[in-house]
Structure formats: structure tokens, C-alpha cells
Amino acid sequence: MSELDRLRHAMRVTERPGATLDLAAVMRDGRRLRTRRRVAGAGAATLATGLVAAVVAVVAGALPGDPRTIERPPPVAVAPMPPAGVTPTPLGTPGRTPATTAGRTEPPPSPLGQVIDSGIRHGTDQRVYYVVQVSVPGQPRVKIGLVAGRRAPHGTLTTDLLVNDVEGSDRSPGFHQIGYDSGGSPAPVPTFGYFVGPAQRIIGTVNGRQVAARLARWSADKQVVIFWFDPADLAPGDRLDGIVARDGSNRRL
Amino acid sequence: MWHGEGFDVARGDAEFVEFARAASARLVHAAFLMTGDHHQAEDAAQTALARTYASWSRIRDDDAYGYARRILVNHLVDGWRRPIREYPTEEVPEQRRDDVADEVATRRWLTAILGVLSPRERAIVVLRYYFDLPEAQVARELTISVGTVKSTSSRALEKLRGTGPRAVDTREACR
Numbered sequence: 001m002s003e004l005d006r007l008r009h010a011m012r013v014t015e016r017p018g019a020t021l022d023l024a025a026v027m028r029d030g031r032r033l034r035t036r037r038r039v040a041g042a043g044a045a046t047l048a049t050g051l052v053a054a055v056v057a058v059v060a061g062a063l064p065g066d067p068r069t070i071e072r073p074p075p076v077a078v079a080p081m082p083p084a085g086v087t088p089t090p091l092g093t094p095g096r097t098p099a100t101t102a103g104r105t106e107p108p109p110s111p112l113g114q115v116i117d118s119g120i121r122h123g124t125d126q127r128v129y130y131v132v133q134v135s136v137p138g139q140p141r142v143k144i145g146l147v148a149g150r151r152a153p154h155g156t157l158t159t160d161l162l163v164n165d166v167e168g169s170d171r172s173p174g175f176h177q178i179g180y181d182s183g184g185s186p187a188p189v190p191t192f193g194y195f196v197g198p199a200q201r202i203i204g205t206v207n208g209r210q211v212a213a214r215l216a217r218w219s220a221d222k223q224v225v226i227f228w229f230d231p232a233d234l235a236p237g238d239r240l241d242g243i244v245a246r247d248g249s250n251r252r253l
Numbered sequence: 254m255w256h257g258e259g260f261d262v263a264r265g266d267a268e269f270v271e272f273a274r275a276a277s278a279r280l281v282h283a284a285f286l287m288t289g290d291h292h293q294a295e296d297a298a299q300t301a302l303a304r305t306y307a308s309w310s311r312i313r314d315d316d317a318y319g320y321a322r323r324i325l326v327n328h329l330v331d332g333w334r335r336p337i338r339e340y341p342t343e344e345v346p347e348q349r350r351d352d353v354a355d356e357v358a359t360r361r362w363l364t365a366i367l368g369v370l371s372p373r374e375r376a377i378v379v380l381r382y383y384f385d386l387p388e389a390q391v392a393r394e395l396t397i398s399v400g401t402v403k404s405t406s407s408r409a410l411e412k413l414r415g416t417g418p419r420a421v422d423t424r425e426a427c428r
Contacts, residue, residue, distance in 0.1 A: 003414055004382065010363045011383045014356060015282040021299050023273055027266065029299075030306030181396075182327075207401055237396035239330050241371050 112144065113220035115151065118228055122187040125150040128157070129192060129226050131218055134164050141169035146226060148179055148189045160185040163193065171223070173197045174253075175243060181236035188236035192228035194218070197253050199225045199245035206240050269309050273302050276318050279384075280325055286379045287329045287372070289364050301325035322384065323394045330376050330395065366413050374409035377402055 111130035120127035127150060134145040145164030149157050163179040170176065178193035195202060202213040202225070211233045218224035225245075234240075245253040280301060284294035305312070305321040312320045367375055373395070380391045381402075388406070392399045 004410065007363075007366070007378075007413060008382050010359050011282075011286060011379075014360045014363060015278060017278055021273070021277050021281070021295060021302065023270060023302075026273065026299055026302045027269070027306055029303035030309070033303060033307040207404065238401075239373055239395065239397070241373055 111147075111157070113218050115157070116216045116226055117151070118190070118214065120190060120228075120231065122150055124153050125158075125187065127187070127190065129216070129228060130157070131220065131224070131226075132162065134162070136164065136166060139165070139167055141171075142166070144170050146176075146179070146192065146194050148192050148228075150187060160187065161189050161192075171196055171221070175245070178240070178243070180239065188231060190228050190231045190236050191234055191238070191240065192226070195225045195227060195245050195253075196223050197225070197245065198223075198247050199227075199253055200248045201246045201250075202227045203244050203246070204229060204234065204240045205242040206234060206238055208241075265309055265313065268313060269306050272313075272317055273306075276321060277302065280321060283322070283379050283383055284325055284329060286363070286367060286383060287326070287375045289368060297325055297329055300328055319394075326376050326380060326394060327396075330372055369412050369415075370409050374405055374412070377405050378409050378413075381406055 110132070112133060113131055115128050115130045118127045118129060127148070130147050130149060131144050132147050133143060136142045142165045145162050147159050148161040149159045151157055161179045161181070163177040164170065165176055173196050175195050176193060178191065179189065180191055181189040191204075199215065202215060204211045204213060211229055213227035213229050215225050215227050218226055247253055277298060280298040281294050284297040285291060288294055288297070301321045301324040304324050305317060308320070309317075367378070370378065376395060377391055380386045380394060381388070386394070388399050388402045392402045395402070
């Protein structure tokens with residue numbers, strides 16, 4: 001038996017027939033996610049495509065197990081790989097997000113601090129990054145998320161992708177969630193994220209190749225280093241194999 | 254334990270329950286191959302199925318299994334910073350069989366050799382050699398090029414060959 005045959009065999013014979021998944025929880029979470037999408041689609045036309053890596057929105061709790069939500073297709077297009085949701089909290093309205101119908105008048109999230117122009121263009125739109133306030137149930141130390149958006153010539157911001165922590169602190173030193181294009185946005189989203197600490201350089205590795213990120217410090221907290229990869233260096237959606245940050249003395253952080 | 258009986262479920266839900274029952278074992282196992290951790294694998298499979306259920310009305314007549322698999326694999330690859338863990342030997346399957354010791358040894362061997370791979374390499378190995386997907390489909394599911402699949406797969410197999418003798422010794426020693 002060759003190594004490859006042995007590998008195939010081993011992967012199959014170790015499969016366990018009895019799964020121990022909680023189907024009730026699966027369907028409950030799925031309903032919440034579906035509800036969140038509907039709220040997001042109805043509430044903010046600019047917030048339609050990609051909310052990434054977070055806990056189910058608090059608004060979803062308004063309809064747990066509601067059979068009326070079953071099999072009702074979302075009224076808006078959603079990303080091909082839908083993520084679990086988070087509630088971007090509009091400034092001035094802290095606390096619980098209003099329920100479904102109120103979501104229709106909910107304003108889009110407002111940037112905290114300055115909007116960063118990446119220098120990347122999508123037609124006449126600028127690719128921009130900005131921080132927004134978020135609310136993750138049970139995670140009081142997660143208050144910000146990072147958005148990859150576009151800014152039209154007349155200044156309107158469109159959210160393509162939001163990433164945020166789902167546990168711990170959004171200001172803990174080191175790397176936080178990294179956003180990858182999932183194909184759900186009208187414009188490809190260059191890989192992005194943020195690092196907390198005195199990073200002067202951030203280097204990603206993909207297929208053994210090193211790629212330098214572009215950096216900008218968040219105006220509201222200079223410890224937060226926002227980074228993104230030029231799509232010419234790293235194709236949007238391509239997963240990094242590793243990433244490191246270095247300080248001004250080239251020491252790894 | 255599965256739950257689901259006794260629910261006041263719509264027809265679509267019944268279809269999903271049937272789908273989930275059929276797909277869960279492979280999804281959980283694929284996640285285990287990628288993480289080396291049973292709890293993490295079950296969490297990942299549960300997440301993938303929840304997202305699949307959220308889109309069920311849209312995908313139920315399409316390739317629902319492929320959809321769930323894509324979500325699972327990309328969800329795990331996105332968590333690439335998590336290290337693979339050793340398989341805890343006390344967690345033997347509850348359904349003991351005559352060959353349980355052999356299965357534990359095989360699982361330990363498998364965990365050892367997969368543990369030397371990067372998350373992306375593990376994902377490609379699992380998609381190619383566990384799900385038996387062609388390279389082009391692996392590339393689509395991971396949104397990478399076919400060339401990347403080929404080169405990464407080749408590199409992964411080289412690593413596995415390098416790990417082979419020691420792993421085989423370990424397996425023999427466990428008999």
C-alpha cells in the first residue's frame with residue numbers, strides 16, 4: 001500500500017458513524033442567521049453583503065424558534081458563503097438593536113475616527129477601511145469592528161465586509177480577525193485586518209511567498225494598526241498561511 | 254445525540270433534518286482531520302450546518318452537501334492561527350469494537366502526519382483525498398488557483414512522506 005493509499009484508508013476507517021451534533025441548536029442558529037440577514041437587508045441598503053466572524057445578532061433573539069420564519073427566503077441577495085452575524089451599532093443608539101420592522105429605518109453604521117483611503121480604486125469608488133462600533137452579546141470588551149468599504153465620489157460609504165472579534169478584547173495585543181473576500185461583494189475585497197501594537201511592518205506568507213501589507217494607524221487609537229494587502233500582491237480571497245508583525249527594529253511582535 | 258424528533262417542522266425542515274443526519278458524520282470527520290480536535294470539529298460542523306440551514310430554501314435543490322462542505326472548510330481555514338492538537342488517547346469511541354486499538358493507533362498516526370501540515374495543506378489534502386474532489390473543484394472551493402492546489406498538494410505529500418517511517422513505527426509500537 002502506498003503512502004497515499006494508506007492516508008486515504010486511514011482517513012476513511014477513522015470516521016465515526018454516530019455524529020453528536022445538536023440539531024435543535026443548528027436550526028435555532030440557522031433561523032437567527034436568516035433573520036439577521038433579513039434585518040440587515042431591509043435596514044441598511046449599504047450593508048448587504050458581508051458581515052463576518054461574529055455572534056448571532058441580538059435582534060435575532062426576538063424570534064427564536066418562530067415557525068413563521070421557516071422557509072421565508074431573504075428579500076435581498078446575500079453573500080455566497082454567509083457568515084454568522086454581528087450587530088453593527090449605529091452611533092447614538094447603544095444597546096439592543098430594534099426588531100425587524102424597526103430595522104427598516106436603521107441608519108448605516110457610522111465610522112469611528114477617520115476613514116482610511118487604501119489607494120485602491122474600483123471604478124470611481126475608493127476602497128476604504130474604517131472602524132465601526134459593534135455589539136456582540138456577552139462580549140463587553142468587543143466594541144469595535146473593522147469595515148472594508150467603498151466611498152463613492154459624492155462621499156457615500158458602502159459596506160462590503162465587516163470583521164470583528166467574537167471573544168476576548170478588541171484591543172488585546174496582536175492580530176485580530178482577518179477579512180477575506182468571499183465573493184459576495186460587487187467589488188473584490190482585498191484581504192485586511194488590524195493589529196494592536198507598535199507594528200511598523202506586517203508580512204503575510206502565502207505558498208511560501210512573503211507579501212508586505214500596507215499599514216495605517218487608526219486615528220482614534222494609534223495602537224490599532226489597520227493593514228491590507230494590495231490585490232496585485234495577494235489575490236482577494238486567497239488565504240494566508242501565516243502573518244507576522246515587526247517593530248521599527250525589525251523585531252517580531 | 255441527535256435532536257429533532259417531535260419538532261413542528263415544515264416540509265423544508267424535515268428535508269434539512271434528513272440531509273443533516275446523512276451529512277454530519279463526514280462533515281465532523283473532515284473537520285477533525287483539519288483540526289485534530291473533536292470538540293472543535295463538532296463546533297465547526299455545527300456552524301456549517303447552521304449556515305446551510307439559513308440558506309436552505311435557496312440551496313436545497315442544488316448541491317447542499319457541497320455548500321456545507323465549502324462553508325466548513327473555509328470556516329476552518331479562516332481559523333488558521335489555531336494549532337492542531339494531539340488526539341487525546343482517553344477519548345476512545347464509545348462504541349467499542351474489536352479493532353478499537355487499531356483504530357486508535359491509526360487515528361494517532363493520522364493526527365501525527367496531518368499535524369505537520371499547514372492549515373491550507375490540510376484543507377487541500379482533506380478535499381483531495383478524503384472527499385476525492387478533483388483539483389479544479391478544490392481550487393474553486395478554496396478560491397485559489399489550480400496551480401496553487403497542485404503545488405500545495407505536492408508539498409503536503411512530500412511532508413507526509415517525510416513523516417511516514419516514524420509514523421509507521423509509532424503505529425506498529427501501538428499494536
